[in-house]
Amino acid sequence: MLVLTFAVSGAGNCVEVGGAPFVYARTTLGSFVLPARCSHRGGPLHLARVEPGRARLICPWHEQATSVKRLARTGIPAVRRGEVVTAVFADATPDNWSTGHLPLSPDLDGTSVSV
Amino acid sequence: MNFSPVYQPFELSAEQLREAALHFASNPLYLDNEEWENDDNPYRRQLRPQVLQHLDFTKKLSRSEILNYESLAAQRLLTTIYESDLMFLPQSGFGEKYEDFKRFYSSTNRALGEMIRPALERHSFGFLDDEVEVTGKWTRASLEAFLRDLENEQPQPSLAETAIEKSSDPARAARMWLIQFIPDFMSEASPMIRNVMGHYGPVQSDWFKVIIDEYGYGVHDTKHSTLFENTLSSVGLRTDLHHYWQYYLSSSMLLSNYFHYLGKNHELLFRYLGALYYTETTLVDFCRRAANLLTSVFGEEADVTYFTEHVHIDTHHGRMALEKLILPIVDACGEAVIPEIVRGFEEFKVLAQVNDEDFAAQIEWMDGGPTNKALHEPVWEGIQQGRVTAPIADLIEPRGELSNTHCHNGDELCHIVSGTMKFVAGFNSHQILEAGQGTVIRKNRLHGAIIESEECVYQIHSVGDYRACLS
Ligand code: FES
Ligand SMILES: [Fe+2]
Numbered sequence: 001m002l003v004l005t006f007a008v009s010g011a012g013n014c015v016e017v018g019g020a021p022f023v024y025a026r027t028t029l030g031s032f033v034l035p036a037r038c039s040h041r042g043g044p045l046h047l048a049r050v051e052p053g054r055a056r057l058i059c060p061w062h063e064q065a066t067s068v069k070r071l072a073r074t075g076i077p078a079v080r081r082g083e084v085v086t087a088v089f090a091d092a093t094p095d096n097w098s099t100g101h102l103p104l105s106p107d108l109d110g111t112s113v114s115v
Numbered sequence: 116m117n118f119s120p121v122y123q124p125f126e127l128s129a130e131q132l133r134e135a136a137l138h139f140a141s142n143p144l145y146l147d148n149e150e151w152e153n154d155d156n157p158y159r160r161q162l163r164p165q166v167l168q169h170l171d172f173t174k175k176l177s178r179s180e181i182l183n184y185e186s187l188a189a190q191r192l193l194t195t196i197y198e199s200d201l202m203f204l205p206q207s208g209f210g211e212k213y214e215d216f217k218r219f220y221s222s223t224n225r226a227l228g229e230m231i232r233p234a235l236e237r238h239s240f241g242f243l244d245d246e247v248e249v250t251g252k253w254t255r256a257s258l259e260a261f262l263r264d265l266e267n268e269q270p271q272p273s274l275a276e277t278a279i280e281k282s283s284d285p286a287r288a289a290r291m292w293l294i295q296f297i298p299d300f301m302s303e304a305s306p307m308i309r310n311v312m313g314h315y316g317p318v319q320s321d322w323f324k325v326i327i328d329e330y331g332y333g334v335h336d337t338k339h340s341t342l343f344e345n346t347l348s349s350v351g352l353r354t355d356l357h358h359y360w361q362y363y364l365s366s367s368m369l370l371s372n373y374f375h376y377l378g379k380n381h382e383l384l385f386r387y388l389g390a391l392y393y394t395e396t397t398l399v400d401f402c403r404r405a406a407n408l409l410t411s412v413f414g415e416e417a418d419v420t421y422f423t424e425h426v427h428i429d430t431h432h433g434r435m436a437l438e439k440l441i442l443p444i445v446d447a448c449g450e451a452v453i454p455e456i457v458r459g460f461e462e463f464k465v466l467a468q469v470n471d472e473d474f475a476a477q478i479e480w481m482d483g484g485p486t487n488k489a490l491h492e493p494v495w496e497g498i499q500q501g502r503v504t505a506p507i508a509d510l511i512e513p514r515g516e517l518s519n520t521h522c523h524n525g526d527e528l529c530h531i532v533s534g535t536m537k538f539v540a541g542f543n544s545h546q547i548l549e550a551g552q553g554t555v556i557r558k559n560r561l562h563g564a565i566i567e568s569e570e571c572v573y574q575i576h577s578v579g580d581y582r583a584c585l586s
Contacts, residue, residue: 001260032250077251077261077453081461082178086264088257 002092006099008083009109014046014102017092023102024078024085026110029055029068033076033087036102040064050107057107125233129173132234136172139227140164140192144218147519148361151539151563156212157203157356158219160195161519163188172234175241182365182473182559183524189239190368194298196228196235197375201305206355236376239369247461253453255445261457262392262437270400274475276408283482284544289412290352291481291542294359295474299371300343300421301356304329306371309378310387316447321439328428342421346409349418361520362542364561366473370466377459385452388441389459396433402426473559480560481544488546490581491553494528497584498576505578512566512573520563526581527556529564534571539563555581 007013008024014036015022021036023046034057036046043061051058056065078087089097106112127135139145145162153159170185180186199219205212218224275292282288304326311322331337344354353359377387406422441456480487497503505528520539529538530553538554539545540562546554547567556562578584 001256003260003264030250031248072250073252075251077253077257077457079250079261079457079461080248081465082246086261086461087251088253088261090254090257 002089002094002097003086004089004097005084005086008080008085009104011101012099013104014100015087015097016100017089017097019096021100021102022076022087023104023108024080024087025071025104025108026080026113027068027107028112030072031080031110031113032068032071033078033085034071034108038064039066044102046102046108047105048108049105127230127234129171132172132231133168133170135227135231136170136192136235137164137167139196139224139231140167142218142224144215144224145195147517149515149517151361151517151565152353152358153355153360154358155205155207155355156215157205158212158215160191160357160360162191162195163519163521166521172231172238174238175244176238178242178246178469180524181239181242181369181469182522184522186239186369187365187522187561189235190365190372191363192228192231193235193239193372193375194363194368196232197306197372197379198302199225199228200309200379201302203302203356232379236380240373240376243462243465246465247458249454249457249461253457254450255442255453258445258453258456259437259442262441262460265393265396270397270404272404273401274471275478276404278475278478279408279412282478285412286350287481287541287543288478289409290350291362291478291544292474293347293350293352293409294362294542295364295367295470296343297347297357297359298363298368299374301340303339303343306374306378307387307391309375310381310384318440318443318447321435321443324439325432325435328432337424339421339424342418342424345418346421349416350409350413359542361563362561364470364473364477365522366466366470370470373463373466383455383459385444385448385455386459386462388436388444389456389461390463391459392433392436392441392456393460393463395436399426399433476559477541477561480557480562481541484540484544484546484554487540487555487557488548488552490555491528491530493586494555494578494581494584495530495553497586498528498578502586503578503583505576508575508577510573510575512571514566514569516566516571518564520561522559522561523556523577524558525577525579526558528576528578528581528584529553529556530574530576532572532574534566534568534573536571536573537565537567539565557581 004015006015013023022033023036025032025034027050038045038059040062043059045059047060048057055068058065076087078085140162141164144158145160148161170188176186279285279288279292308326311319329339335341347354377383402422402425406419409417409419531548531550533550536548537545538548
């Protein structure tokens with residue numbers, strides 16, 4: 001178990017755990033910890049758009065769809081407080097992680113979320 | 116038998132809410148006081164009913180609005196409503212206060228309070244819906260890892276503690292600080308007791324043990340509120356409940372009311388547990404620092420047993436909250452309740468942060484009295500030159516007229532036309548303002564005033580941001 005706290009946006013908004021990068025995505029359909037690399041060929045899922053009218057993220061490389069509901073309900077357990085997020089990575093060890101930055105698409109960066 | 120009733124949740128319209136809030140607060144117990152402090156009367160609380168009709172409690176306040184006057188008004192109302200569930204008696208007998216006692220605990224007072232409570236709670240705590248968001252699939256194991264991670268956090272002195280240390284008057288700042296704890300510490304564990312009524316298995320009994328500790332094992336001298344009273348007395352503060360009502364910051368009440376809110380609304384039980392774990396775990400280090408701080412400010416005469424006692428007991432309570440309450444309740448109720456536990460934990464952090472910033476800003480405001488008074492001249496100059504056109508209120512008040520404490524949602528300039536005003540910026544903190552003088556009143560800062568001449572004519576210019584008046 002590895003508990004990590006990182007930024008929702010800007011510098012440090014990406015954690016790399018065991019070689020896999022994650023970001024926190026805020027969409028109109030819910031928020032979730034998002035694997036930044038697509039499971040198909042490693043495309044930039046952090047730049048994915050939400051398919052209009054459907055609760056799916058579309059990978060910019062080969063348009064593989066990922067269910068937003070699945071990410072929110074069965075994804076990595078996390079909580080956002082203001083501008084920071086704390087996530088619990090079940091299979092990670094304390095020595096194998098780092099933080100960095102990845103840009104987010106306008107559908108994922110919270111700007112579309114009305115407050 | 117064709118009758119199928121339609122269930123409608125209880126909700127008041129904006130107009131009904133305004134009327135009901137005014138109705139509740141018009142109780143003679145809640146009218147303005149002619150003194151700064153209440154005198155051994157736990158039922159008297161100044162709610163400023165005259166202003167309530169201008170406030171809209173139907174909207175949720177946002178994080179950036181949470182220190183506005185609406186919040187102060189709502190927290191004063193909520194404190195009063197929640198506390199009508201608790202028993203308070205005056206220290207020196209009833210006399211005429213028996214009537215106040217009956218009024219405070221009357222069904223009419225309680226029913227009126229209950230009518231407005233849900234809307235006030237939404238208004239004041241609703242911003243937490245936006246501030247905290249839980250996602251993903253939580254398990255018992257990930258919850259435990261998440262909660263235990265708090266032990267790895269390096270505790271830092273709060274902004275409040277630093278503000279006291281750096282204050283131009285640390286003793287005054289520290290007294291103001293102790294005053295802020297009164298709503299919480301005087302009836303310590305009372306919100307928690309709301310959770311141990313009923314019948315729900317072993318967790319109920321374990322929770323009861325925490326309460327027994329707080330209540331000093333039934334020995335009055337060791338009850339935590341008694342220890343806190345000793346702290347207050349040792350630094351020259353009064354211990355009659357809400358003596359210092361007018362000096363509570365809205366965020367201090369926000370924090371203590373949060374637990375009443377969770378305890379009163381039983382559907383929020385799991386949030387309570389998360390928040391409880393956070394406070395019990397972090398209180399140890401807080402109390403250690405508080406004891407040191409009070410001793411450094413007041414010397415050895417400060418009785419800090421309240422705080423040193425918590426260092427011993429709460430190490431134990433943090434662990435107990437996790438192992439005897441939280442994990443067993445997850446086992447009993449299922450993992451679906453975990454997001455609520457996590458949410459309570461994080462919500463309390465948000466509120467603690469709000470309170471910390473508010474208190475530090477208030478000490479800066481109190482210490483800045485002479486500066487704010489000196490700022491009158493250039494700001495007044497700017498207004499004269501028409502650099503800003505601000506709404507003006509012209510006021511004439513007689514000797515002894517006391518503006519009970521409040522705050523504004525923007526900066527204001529107070530300008531004395533004639534007479535003398537004692538302008539109060541917090542406990543033991545004031546400036547005397549004579550004709551031609553005045554003061555800048557900063558946004559969201561608690562203040563009040565009393566007239567010290569036969570008559571005082573003054574103006575309030577609602578400038579919004581005082582800096583706009585400076586050249
Ligand atoms: S890499 Fe994402 S769809 Fe191919
Ligand atoms: Fe004022």
